[in-house]
Amino acid sequence: MMWTLWSTPAEPEKKKSKKVKRIALSVQSKGAGITAQELMEAQEAEGNMQLMDKLIKDTAEAMNALEAAVYKYRNDLSERLSAFFPEPDKEGLNSQLTKMEDWLYDEGFDCEKAVYDAKLKELKDAFAAGEERCKEAELRPEALGELDKAMAKFAAFAASAEEVYAHISAEDKKKVADEVAQAQAWLAETKSKLDALPPTQAAPVKAADISAKAAALTKVCEPIMNTPKPMPMEPEPPAEPAAPAGEAADAPPADSADAAPADGEAGAAEPAKKDDMDIDP
Numbered sequence: 001m002m003w004t005l006w007s008t009p010a011e012p013e014k015k016k017s018k019k020v021k022r023i024a025l026s027v028q029s030k031g032a033g034i035t036a037q038e039l040m041e042a043q044e045a046e047g048n049m050q051l052m053d054k055l056i057k058d059t060a061e062a063m064n065a066l067e068a069a070v071y072k073y074r075n076d077l078s079e080r081l082s083a084f085f086p087e088p089d090k091e092g093l094n095s096q097l098t099k100m101e102d103w104l105y106d107e108g109f110d111c112e113k114a115v116y117d118a119k120l121k122e123l124k125d126a127f128a129a130g131e132e133r134c135k136e137a138e139l140r141p142e143a144l145g146e147l148d149k150a151m152a153k154f155a156a157f158a159a160s161a162e163e164v165y166a167h168i169s170a171e172d173k174k175k176v177a178d179e180v181a182q183a184q185a186w187l188a189e190t191k192s193k194l195d196a197l198p199p200t201q202a203a204p205v206k207a208a209d210i211s212a213k214a215a216a217l218t219k220v221c222e223p224i225m226n227t228p229k230p231m232p233m234e235p236e237p238p239a240e241p242a243a244p245a246g247e248a249a250d251a252p253p254a255d256s257a258d259a260a261p262a263d264g265e266a267g268a269a270e271p272a273k274k275d276d277m278d279i280d281p
Contacts (some may be wrong), residue, residue, distance in 0.1 A: 055113070062116035063104070069123050070101050076127075083199045084133040093126060133199060139207035140194070147187060147214040154221040155180045167229045176221045183217050 034042070074097050077090055085093065100119065108115070157165065158177035165173075190205045197203060 059111075059113040059116070062113045062120070063108075063111075066100075066116045066120045066123075067104055069120055070097050070104070073097055073123060073127055081127070081130045081134055084130040084137070086200045089130075096123075096126060129202070133202060136203050136207055137199060140203075140210070143207040143210035143214070144187075144191075147183065147210055147217070150214045150217050150221075151180050151183050151187070154217065154225065157221070157225045165225075168224065168227050172224045172227070176224055179217055179220050183213060186213060 074094070077085070077093055077097075082090070100123065103119075108119070154176050158173045158180065187210075190210070193204055
């Protein structure tokens with residue numbers, strides 16, 4: 001036989017109240033693990049790396065510029081600049097380009113930027129004379145056309161009898177004609193020199209000189225050609241009618257009631273009065 005024991009539940013323990021203690025904490029800022037001196041050194045190192053990157057980039061660009069110049073001048077020497085270099089000069093320049101290319105792919109493969117810049121200037125100086133002669137040949141036709149146009153314009157004005165230029169004196173037109181004649185003579189002499197000159201020699205008269213001649217001609221002739229017409233004169237007011245001969249200029253009107261009789265006409269104006277009384281002797 002089993003016996004069951006019943007036990008009463010224990011009463012819950014009373015919770016003890018806990019007190020919260022507040023403590024003031026101090027917070028101090030601190031860098032990312034480095035000191036101010038270390039930060040300054042790191043920034044300086046970063047700036048140096050940026051300068052180095054720029055120097056490497058600029059050096060590579062200078063090397064590429066020199067390489068491109070070698071290819072360009074070799075092509076120009078056989079095409080664009082061919083007529084402006086004599087044959088011995090072209091042979092020497094071709095040889096210079098070949099040597100420059102060989103150096104560039106050998107000992108010049110890793111040089112400082114200043115070295116590439118100096119080599120590029122060396123090439124430009126060698127080709128400068130031909131480049132100048134080529135430039136003059138390209139600019140000259142436009143300059144000659146500019147002067148021809150100016151001379152034709154002012155020559156037509158000087159010989160014109162149009163009404164629009166009737167107010168301009170013959171003396172001024174002659175001055176324009178003389179300026180045009182001088183410009184024509186100068187241009188004829190200049191063309192003679194240029195036509196006799198081979199393209200491998202520098203021109204004695206530059207395109208800028210020809211343009212300056214056209215500008216000087218225009219400066220003298222344009223103001224004369226554009227002389228404005230004189231303003232029309234205003235009509236004079238009509239003159240007052242002259243007084244009749246023998247009549248005083250300040251005589252009063254004839255119908256005036258207060259008009260005085262003229263000298264010598266007093267007797268005619270009023271008959272003489274006779275005495276009504278006889279006087280005894």
